[in-house]
Amino acid sequence: MPQRPAPKPRPWSEMATELVDVATGRRPADLVVRNGRWVNVHSGEIVEGTDIAVVGGRFAYCGPDASHAVGEGTEVIDAGGRYLVPGLCDAHMHVESGMVTVTEFCRAVIPHGTTSMFIDPHEIANVLGLPGVRLMHDEALAMPVNVHVQMPSCVPSAPGLENAGAQLTVADVEEAMTWENIVGLGEVMNFPGVAANDPVMAGEIAATMRAGRTVGGHYASPDLGLPFHGYVAGGPEDDHEGTRAGDAIARVRQGMKAMLRLGSAWYDVAEQVKAVTESGVDPRNFILCTDDSHSGTLVNEGHMDRVVRHAIAQGLKPVTAIQMATLNTAQHFRLEREIGSIAPGRQADFLIVSDLPGMTIDAVYARGRLLAEKGRLAIDIPAYPYPPEAKNTVNLGKRLSAQDFDIEAPSGANEVRVRVIGVIENQAPTRALEADLPVEDGLVAMDRANDVCQIALVERHRGTGGVTNAFVSGFGYQEDCAIASSVAHDSHHIIVVGTNKQDMALAANRLAETGGGVVLFSKGRELALVEMPVAGLMSDERAEVVAEKAGRLVEAMRRMGCTLNNAYMQHSLLALVVIPELRISDVGLVDVRTFERVEVFV
Structure with missing residues (x-):
């Protein structure tokens, strides 16, 4: 029978005398691990022949011989060299991107060595507001690993350019800063607002600073001129939106932490880590994270172990890559006395690894308890029930038809020039493209031969029946099809992309029936469905079940002609109106270079 997870250790201040007694041999440890190679992230070295002793979920002794800490009730493990x-710590991530709840996310990533996560639940905040944040905050507290929460800062992400299902205020941030498990302010995406001294952004940042918490950043612009300097001066302490080595260098020089992300669709480590491997910048201010990983990636490829493996493959020393995923993260969030290293007093979160460059994890311990062994959980994590009010959040206001996706051409036109959202492989930014499209019976037609199909955003929070139509390129669909998702960062309306308007209507209507998720139709048939009834963002099924359904979705997209790596993740970000260049929202097309609404027709 799997054992229940251990409670969080008592504070170091309350345990200091016990730790001293174990370290000096006056009382036995709960656990002793012998004959290990200590990856010491403080000194940057690997110390051979090390023993560690644990009591009450904290390290008490790390040294050459812990035999003095072994007593009658001590569990002794031989690391065998x-x-x-x-x-491992994930410094910036969104649980909702995994398509699962916090509980299921933990079940998926613990075997991969993740024992601390810093989550920004701004997805559920955009649907359910502060109560939604509280739901995930409380679920996080019930986990057997550290799931720290950052209070979402931008709900909606771009006021005036989108309407979300909720709105957060400075007062909400002030309240959240009093909660037990809030460690900071989530990524401040409204970077023009910070640079312009928007009172809401300035107020939220000030409230976080007064509480002594970390301010998360999100500067999604290649402009490193005065707007960038204004943003840094406003208070954000990190940024994960860089894509170039120069981006990372610029942030570190300004006193920020450069967060390098490898998610399911964001491959930003390889270029930016050159700041360290080629330019010689001090790695202590570089942090690894995932940002967005869907369930298929978690179950089949890994989590932070995958990121560390990748960073090592780019030329980092293994110890340096591990520092970027442990100690650097802990220091950034002012938690280095709790997590991020194997050292006395810290929580006993550690891995037994047989191959360091390959991050082959044989066992995962957290709070001094074995959680996973050889890739399988060794504990039971009970399901966390979400209340009925967290479900049934998809309200279209009417049943959609193919005509709702018509784009009428200017009177008398035989051809029109339109703006097109251009998807970029493995990156969050898009391109602002243009295309000449034919007009048929007064309606603008798609151009499948040149990979221009339709995109629509369907309002789903207030039942207005509103549909915003535009064009997108980059998915490569060759068949009659449509994919709809109620995950549409960050306002989380429904995004529909398709080559056939009948299928677009069927897909959107199906999500209203299921309470949310992602679905693919082709020629009137449902080919794949991942139900996500919790806020229309998360499934309440097991992670491996969701991963299997997501795998069928990806395969169906490929059969439709889509060759993008992780196309669903690209799809879900097409409404994110804080990342350049061109996006769609419920108010229309948005040029994120100027933060202005633009027309479909050029």
């Missing part, structure tokens, strides 16, 4: 690695 394998590496002792601190539990």
Whole structure:
């Protein structure tokens, strides 16, 4: 029978005398691991022949011989010369992108060595507001690993350019800063607002600073001139939106932490890590994260172990890459006395690793308890029930028809020039493209031969029946099809992309029936469906079940002609009106270079 997870250790201040007694041999440890190679992220070295002793979920002794800490009730493990690695930390991520709840996310990533996560639940905040944040905050507290929460800062992400299902205020941020598990302010996406001294952005940042918490950043612009300097001066302390080595260098020089992300669709580590490997910038201010990983990636490829492996493959020393996923993160969030290293007093979160460059994880311990072994959970994590009010959030206001996706051409036109959202492989930004499209019976037609199909955003929070129509390129669909998703960062209306308007209507209507998720139709047939009834963002099924359904979705998209890596993740970000260049929202097309609404027709 799997054992229940251990509670969070008592504070170091309350345990200091016990730790001293174990370290000096006056009382036995709960656990001793012998004959390990200590990956010491403080000194940047690997120390051979190390023993560690644990009591009450904290490290008490790390040294050459812990035999003095072994007593009658002590569990003794022989590491057999394998590496002792601190539990891995994900410095910036959104649980909702995994399509699962916090509980299921933990079940998926613990076997991959993740023992601390810093989550920004701004997806559920855009649907359910502050109560939604509280739901995930409380679920996080019930986990057997550290799931720290950052209070969402931008709901909606771009006021005036979109309407979300909720709105957060400075007062909401002030309240959240009093909650037990809030460690900071989530990514401040309204970077023009910070640079312009928007009172809401300035107020939220000030409230976070007064509480002594970390301010998360999101500067999604290549402009490193005065707007960038204004943003840094406004208070954000990190940024994960860089894509170039120069982006990382610029942020570190300004005192920020450069967060390098490898998610399911964001491959930003390889270029930016050159700041360290080629330019020699000090790695202590670089942090690894995932940002967005869907369930298929988590179950089949890994989590932070995948990111560390990738960083090592780019030329980082293994210890340096591990520092970027442990100690650097802990220091950034002012938690280095709790997590991020194997050292006395810290929580006993560690991995036993047989191959360091390959991050082959044989066992995962958190709070001194074995959680996973050889890729399988060794504990039971009970399901966390979400209340009925967190479900049934998809309200279209009417049943949609193919005509709702018509785009009428200017009177008398035989051809029109239109703006097109251009998807970029493996990156969050899009391109602002233009295309000449034919007009048929007064309606603008798609151009499948040149990979221009339709995109629509369907309002789903207030039942207005509103549909915004435009064009997108980059998915490569060759068949009659449509994919609809109620995950549409960050306002989370429904995004529909298709080559056939009948299928577009069927797909959107199907999500109203299921309470949310992602679905693919072709020629009137449903080919794949991932139900996500919790706020229209998360499934309440097991992660491996969701991963299997997501795999069928990806395969169906490929059969339709889509060759993009992780196309669903690209699809879900097409409404994110804080990342350049061109996006769609419920108010129309948005040029994020100027933060202005623009027309479909040029």
